Amino acid sequence: MDITSFNVARLHPVLVHLPIGFLILTLLLDLLRKKFSGPGYEESIRIGLLASVVSSFLTVITGLMLAEQGSYDQSSLALHRGLGIATAILSLILYLGHTEKISLFKRLYSFLVPVTLVVVGVAGHFGGTLTHGPDYLFTAPIDTIKESEIPDGKVASGHVVEIKQFKFVPDLLEVKTGDTITFINKDFMAHDVTEEINKSWASGTLAAGDSWSMIAREDVDYFCSLHIVMKGKIRITN
Numbered sequence: 001m002d003i004t005s006f007n008v009a010r011l012h013p014v015l016v017h018l019p020i021g022f023l024i025l026t027l028l029l030d031l032l033r034k035k036f037s038g039p040g041y042e043e044s045i046r047i048g049l050l051a052s053v054v055s056s057f058l059t060v061i062t063g064l065m066l067a068e069q070g071s072y073d074q075s076s077l078a079l080h081r082g083l084g085i086a087t088a089i090l091s092l093i094l095y096l097g098h099t100e101k102i103s104l105f106k107r108l109y110s111f112l113v114p115v116t117l118v119v120v121g122v123a124g125h126f127g128g129t130l131t132h133g134p135d136y137l138f139t140a141p142i143d144t145i146k147e148s149e150i151p152d153g154k155v156a157s158g159h160v161v162e163i164k165q166f167k168f169v170p171d172l173l174e175v176k177t178g179d180t181i182t183f184i185n186k187d188f189m190a191h192d193v194t195e196e197i198n199k200s201w202a203s204g205t206l207a208a209g210d211s212w213s214m215i216a217r218e219d220v221d222y223f224c225s226l227h228i229v230m231k232g233k234i235r236i237t238n
Contacts (some may be wrong), residue, residue, distance in 0.1 A: 009065035083123035168232035
């Protein structure tokens with residue numbers, strides 16, 4: 001994938017919120033039309049549906065591109081992808097039905113309004129599963145360690161792990177017991193460093209440019225709890 005495609009794909013996390021907002025607002029307006037209808041009301045729904053069509057198709061395109069860049073959980077990815085495509089298709093059908101351009105879609109319109117709201121919600125859920133893990137709705141946030149773990153006056157060999165392009169670089173680091181490991185976030189998004197097996201420690205959220213250090217004491221598998229496809233390993237080689 002060339003650099004342009006790479007950067008375009010990374011717009012997906014931004015674009016994905018647009019069709020969700022447009023569809024939910026527009027379809028709620030549609031459900032309430034009998035109570036609040038007035039001049040310009042139908043036109044507002046039509047504009048909202050058109051915006052939903054455009055933004056949902058852009059979201060699908062960037063999402064398909066982004067899916068090629070990471071080793072996501074394939075079952076969640078397939079569901080999220082399928083429901084995202086379904087959302088784009090449903091938004092187009094709703095728009096054509098509302099404008100009465102196709103009689104079949106006009107007849108299906110009232111039935112598809114609640115169906116589309118459900119599909120959008122479920123698609124968003126599986127998107128959250130991809131980035132935050134399957135239990136993100138029901139798991140309490142883990143306690144994080146904001147301050148450095150390096151004790152005052154400690155002198156140790158230093159290692160640096162850069163966080164960039166949604167990867168830990170290097171993702172396998174061989175060190176000796178007592179070595180210092182510093183994680184530097186050089187990405188454009190916030191990340192963290194979290195012990196993977198028991199969630200026994202975490203760096204806290206690292207904004208772009210932030211760093212966090214720890215002392216190597218044992219073999220560790222870690223990941224970014226904000227983007228669970230990002231993983232790394234620390235191995236002791238004493």
